[in-house]
Amino acid sequence: MAWEFRRPLFDLQGALVVGIGAGDTQIRSSRFTSLGTDYSTGSYLPLTITDDTGSEVVWVTSHGTASDGVTVTRGREGTTARPFDSTAIVRCTPTLRDVVSAVANRSALPSDAHYGCRVLILNEGQVVERTSAGWNDSAPLEDDATRKHRWNQSGATVNAPGGLISGLSGGQTNTTGTLATMSGGALSLNAQGMWSLGLAMYGTSQSARNEGVEMRWPGGAFPGGIGSLFDVSGAQGGTSPSGNALHQITWTGYVPSGSVGDPISMYASTTVTLVGCVFDVFAEYLGR
CATH class of the missing domain: 2.60.120.40 (Jelly Rolls)
Incomplete structure (x- = not known):
């Protein structure tokens, strides 16, 4: 199992120390020095990297004590890994996974959803929620x-x-x-x-x-x-x-x-x- 626990932080924002390429899995910012050291693929921090031409969502999976660098998995939540220079801003901000998104049917439910992720299944008219037992109905059925x-x-x-x-x-x-x-x-x-x-x-x-x-x-x-x-x-x-x-x-x-x-x-x-x-x-x- 992976990606079960999503751990966003309030008011985390800063610039990259150095630019990154599309294949880099390490990113640096002075704002990372105070982060904890217990991140993993099962317990991650979602971040968004943004510049004037677009954004990319990355998930932090590792951080060393007082380090300004973190290890990330690139191109999450439907975004694509791409280069950013040192003027790019990295922040923890709500993304599509933090609101109720929609899919056509159950087969399209995300395989990397965290516990508590809620998705509307359009052909059922039903909102489901990811739990340790799988996808469970999270809202009463309406007259749909x-x-x-x-x-x-x-x-x-x-x-x-x-x-x-x-x-x-x-x-x-x-x-x-x-x-x-x-x-x-x-x-x-x-x-x-x-x-x-x-x-x-x-x-x-x-x-x-x-x-x-x-x-x-x-x-x-x-x-x-x-x-x-x-x-x-x-x-x-x-x-x-x-x-x-x-x-x-x-x-x-x-x-x-x-x-x-x-x-x-x-x-x-x-x-x-x-x-x-x-x-x-x-x-x-x-x-x-």
Whole structure:
């Protein structure tokens, strides 16, 4: 492990004693003489070197007693190592790592983040914080459309005995997420963490029937050992009377890394033809 502890100092600023090249790992300033001697790759001091043409962030990893020189790792936090002459100013000042920055997804989280570093993951709408246990959610989830997904179908006909629900499409104005995807009647959850799922069917028939909806995880069981989810009419001898009926199933649970991307199939079943059916599927990512 490295770069766990970030140790900024207040009011540290001074000029370089001598210029440096892009490959130098020693920098000198009279302001360094009072620094401590316990810096390392696991406990570093962030500095910014600035001149009239730009800046570079360096991390101090070593300092000798009363020395005006420090050992640094060059070109940190997205900056590039470059030459500076003796007119350059070195200071400890807030950088991008000291505020909440943003990345597109979890795979883009910085590998050299310090404990307490906070990053917004854009496709989850979630702020996470680096701890000794890794990246943990550091803020409550808000009502963010980027974590919500919805698909629906209307005016469908379901013939007995039923089958895979297909023809679902998106387009809900309050859902813009891409963490879940739908293909050919199969729903895939593409992120590890807590999820909430639902499937609803509303249909009409002119005669009594037995009908229902079902969600099937590959292998026959949802994470946690729960079997397929289903809702089937069971009143009056296992049938529903003629007319309208609504069936709905929901699930909230944790999707482990090994189950990410598994296709969850959705089925409708009926003993008679159903007309004017409306299907609605939702999937909301609740975070890690």
